[in-house]
Amino acid sequence: MDIFKKQESKVRSYSNNFPVVFSSAKGCWLYTKDGERYLDFLAGAGSLNYGHNNAVFKQALLDYIDADGITHGLDMHSEAKAEFLSALNTHILKPRDLDYKVQFTGPTGTNAVEAAMKLARKVTGRSNIVTFTNGFHGCTAGALAATGNQHHRGGNGAPLNGTARIPYEGYAGIDSLALFETMLTDNSSGLDKPAAVLLEVVQGEGGLNAASDKWLQQLEKICRDNDILMIVDDIQAGCGRTGTFFSFEPSGIKPDIVTLSKSLSGYGLPMAVVLLKPELDKWLPGEHNGTFRGNNHAFVTATQAIENYWANDEFEQHIKARAEQVSKAIQRTLRRYPSLFVRSKGRGMMQGIECQNGDMASDISKACYENGMIIETAGPDDEVVKFFCPLTISESELEQGLHIFEQAVDSVAEKLTRKAS
Template identity: 60%
Template sequence: MKIFDEIESEVQSYARSFPRVFNKAVGEFLYDQEGNEYLDFLAGAGTLNYGHNNPLFKEKLLEYIHNDGITHGLDLHTQAKGEFLEAFNEKILKPRGMEYVVQFTGPTGTNAVEAALKLARNVTGRENVISFTNGFHGVSLGALSATGNSHHRGAAGVSLSGTSRMPFDGYLGEDIDTTAYLDKVLSDSSSGIDKPAAVIVETVQGEGGINAASFEWLRNLEKVCRKHEVLLIVDDIQAGCGRTGTYFSFEQAGINPDIVTLSKSLGGYGLPFAVVLFKPELDLWKPGEHNGTFRGNNFAFVTAKAAIDHYWSDDKFAQEIQRKGAYVSKRLDAIIDAYGEGNFTTRGRGMFQGINCVNGELAAKITRKAFQQGLIIETSGADDHVVKFLCPLIISDENLKKGIDIVEQAIKEVCAKEDSIPEEKDYFEPTRLAS
């Protein structure tokens, strides 16, 4: 650990929560230099939906490297890119009735957000963008202006302009539809809110605390955007690629975003990769008007295609995610019933769920105890008060149960409560689908 203390910046964060030197990872497990095994419920903050070193992807990647496949190609046409685009179009977009242009941006989620905001402003000729309370879209300056968290915003060093903040679903209470407020301010020329180029929203706010917007709220938001001729951007960087039970997190709401950002698990293998999807009529870019040396990652094209071919050629994988998500919901509800006493509630959907604690101190105690028992799990939310379940989607039933058992035991110890939840039940659905 000495070299990290000597020369690595103080900006490091996850290493503080999990002070080990890791050197191996397989599936849903991480291993440190001493050979200790850890069940991973962090999964690269949602980058490893298909697990660590997925053997199906590794084989394709090693074959590509062995054959001297293109590593870096700027935005040149490469075979790997073409095959990814073909698979994405035929197996993701067309079956969902979606027609989008694909823009390859820099390799991270914040790069995709920057491109999306820039495109929306160029297309509409307007500057303002509507973002939401507790939203998180990245920490480069443009994306940071749409991010709500004061900890991240405070590090900017400059004023962050160009956005107006609106209350997310549930922010003002369960019975208040905050899209009605948005409609009101956009309808009132004296509201002080300039007509925006776009609205940017996460259907489930990951870093903001696993706040899941209702499908009705999302549909109402789309209606407001259409009424006022404002572009709708869905930031699906963490909630997409199957995390909520469908490939895109907005599918079940039945909305049709103008622009979608994807990254994190898009590349499948944990390789940096980000894109912006947008409707063809919005493709007003001039050649090279928005670029970057690392736009498009040929290694990630290979593994992204493998992920689509193996997991998204039919709906079996989506059904498996939904089944596991239902199990997570039942387990978390049972834990809350047993230990809640006003300290805990649940939130989220699919395999993107969390336990909302009464404060960040309580959540931190739970995750520390869980780590002592071999589980890597983090917190999120404005005060780090939500224990965030973000395990690989391919996790086995046995290890999913094991991880939640560890969290339950940690909660029991932290709450110093001797009672346990009822006799062990089979929380999984009785019929298991083929993987």
Template identity: 60%
Template structure:
């Protein structure tokens, strides 16, 4: 550990929660240099939906490298890009009746968000962007302005402008329709909120605390955007690529966003890769107007195509995610019933769920206790008060059960409960 303490910046964060040197990873497991196995419910903060070192993707990538495939191609036409584009179009867009052109940005999610915001402003001629409370869109300055978290915003060093904040679904309580409030603000010329170029939203706020918008709220948001001629941007960087049960997190709401941002698990193998999906009529970029040396990761084109071919050629994988998501829901609800006493509640949907704790201290103790039991799981939320379940989507039933068992035991120990755990139900049998 000495070299990390001596010369790595104090900005490191995950390493503080999991102080080990890791050197191997397979599927849903990480291994440290002593060979100790850890069940991974962090999964690269949602980057490893298909697990570590997926063997199918690995074979395709190694073959591509062996054949001296293009490693770096700027935005040149390459065979790897052509094959990815064809696969994404035929297996993701067309089956969902979505008509988009694809822009490859720099390899991080925040770069995709920067491009989306810039394009929306250029197309509409307006500056303002509507973002939501507890939203997280990245830490580069444009994306950071749309991010709510004060910890990240405080590091900017400059004023963060061009964004107006609106309350997310449920932020003001279950009985307050925040879309009606948004509509009123946009309708009233004296509201003090300039008509925006776009609204940017996560259907499930990951870093914000696994806050899941209702499908009705999302539909109303799209209708409101259309009413006021405002572009709708869905940030699907963490919630997309199957995390909620469908490839895009907005599918169940029947949305057709004007712009979609993707990254994280898009590359399949954990390789950096980001892109923006744009409705053709608003693809008004001038050549090279938003570029980057590493726009379009050639290796990631290969593994992203493999991910789609392997898991998204039909609806089998989607059904498996939903089945596992139902299991997670039932297990978490049972845990809350047993240990809640006002301290816990559940939130999220699909394989994107969490346990909301009464405070960050309790959540931190639970994740720390889980790590002592060889499990990696982190917190999220404005005050890090949510224990965040973000395991690979390919996790086996047995290991999914094992992970939740570990968290349940950690909660029991942290809460110092002496009561025995109720007889376990076979939840998988009831949801199969």
């Protein structure tokens, strides 16, 4: 551990909560060189939806590397890119009646968000972007301006401009869309007409707040009626995490722009894209640039992910069954300890349980770690324990993790009882 303490910046965070050195990983398991293993209920913060070292993806990548396939090609054409685009169109876009161009950005989600915001401003000629309370969109300046979390915003060291924030659905009991619509029509509201709205359908870092279909449909209508673009940030909630490939599918809305990253590559390799309606493709060549916007290794594994998991509905059915398993465990916990927990949150395999405070959530996470499971917290005060295991997890492995969680809750509850007495 000394090398990390001596050489690595204090900006690191996950390793502070899980102070162990990992050497290998497979499926939903992380291993140390000493043979200890931990169930992974973090999954790279949603970057490992198909698990660690997925055997199908790994073999395809090894074969590609062995054949001296293109690794880095800027935005030049390659066979790997063509195969990815074909798979995306055939198995994801066409079956959902979605017509999008694909923009390859720099390899991070925040870069995709930056590109989406820039494009909206370029197309509309307006600069303001409306974002929502508890939203998280990345830590570069433009995306950070759209992010609500003060901890992350405070790290910028300069004013964050170009956005206006309105309440997300359910925030403080406010009818946010009625407010938004009124502000758009009131010449004295102080709201400059926005180029776009930017939102997560399920807010990841913000605490697993899930928008209802009705709310999303109403928001889309407001955008259409007022010539405002709708950007869905599906970086964490996409690629099956909420039960469908795109988080917005159940609502029937069709965003103008969608950002994807995290599990898009399928293997944890850096990759990000912006999906945009064809009529919005007003970019000039190289106008949004980046040296690593052509990660061909990620194209290879992303193609495998789409073809092996999304060519039919079997994987969706698996996710649905595992999501029900998580829901039942959360409901059991709420019934057993009604005074310690507030409610369940999220949907699909993006669920959590809201504790009375962040300290309690932290104690549960620590107790899980001590018993061989990595699980994190989310929310404005880190008050939500966040279940985020790989979507490929088996029923028995998930049950094992849920048992560890329930044991952790029992131990924390017992400590609180002793403290109160």
